[in-house]
Amino acid sequence: MGMLTNYIKIAYRVLSKNKLFTVLNVIGLALGMSLSLLFIALLSFLHRYDDFHPHKNQIYRVTTQLYDKQENPRYASAPVGLAQKLKDFTGVEKVVRIHNLLYGDAVYGEKKIPLNGYFADPEFFEVFNFPFLRGNKATALINPNTIVLSETEAKTIFGSKEPMGEIVNLDGYGSFVITGIFKDLPENSHLQFGAIASYNTLLSHKKATFLDNKTGWQSFNGSYIYFRLFENAEPAHLERFLNQIAKQRYAKQDIKAAFTLQRLDKIVPGP
Known part of the structure; x- marks a missing residue:
């Protein structure tokens, strides 16, 4: 547990020193995840097209x-x-x-x-x-x-x-x-x-x-x-x-x- 706490502290210090870099990375990650989820939802929707017809x-x-x-x-x-x-x-x-x-x-x-x-x-x-x-x-x-x-x-x-x-x-x-x-x-x-x-x-x-x-x-x-x-x-x-x-x-x-x-x-x- 102590080791994990140290890692978090080190990460926080590094990110605090590079705020612009951190913000850009967070935005990029959020955008990438959003687009991925949207793409998955679109594929799922297209896969269900016309699936209500029995034949x-x-x-x-x-x-x-x-x-x-x-x-x-x-x-x-x-x-x-x-x-x-x-x-x-x-x-x-x-x-x-x-x-x-x-x-x-x-x-x-x-x-x-x-x-x-x-x-x-x-x-x-x-x-x-x-x-x-x-x-x-x-x-x-x-x-x-x-x-x-x-x-x-x-x-x-x-x-x-x-x-x-x-x-x-x-x-x-x-x-x-x-x-x-x-x-x-x-x-x-x-x-x-x-x-x-x-x-x-x-x-x-x-x-x-x-x-x-x-x-x-x-x-x-x-x-x-x-x-x-x-x-x-x-x-x-x-x-x-x-x-x-x-x-x-x-x-x-x-x-x-x-x-x-x-x-x-x-x-x-x-x-």
Whole structure:
């Protein structure tokens, strides 16, 4: 005990003689420890992204690598024509198309509320685990001009009024019937949205040329394809299948494309 006391006294004398050096060291140590803890917390948070989906190891996103004469951009999106090809593959259980065109103001009476979300197929809430509070998740997005809202968006627009069956108007798309309310999303979801509208709404709009079977293969922005494999399906087989399609589809075009499968738990959130 006496030896330890001596060491402490010696250390105190040394540090007292070099106050500036001591302050800088303490600040550096504190900063280093803080950054280390922050980095560990960030890694832990990223590791938990999308971990609430029961079938997370079977859910994939199709990404696109383009090759042209000027640059070779990579997209997290894929042409919509690929969705039907996925449905034709025996190892695929569910396919959902998602498009980010749902943005603008939702108008209800005198209220005008900014709304951001996606257009998506009815299978959206079967592939992903975003629990419903009201409505039937299997049928809520079947008909054109139907929309489901998060509980926060529903309260913002309707207050204490029952939202089911109410109608809101969205810029450029007309009137939408509220067919469901889902729980607010957890922060560790890479998909963040306040509303999901029926993909069939887009199909009824002629201006959505990216949906055309011919020109749709040229559109790579904003259109996302997710799917869930059967438990024993082999993703490598599906990836080869998709790239055979790519070679055929882009054989006589100026651009070339390759498709890769990105498992849900490998998606890094970002802009």
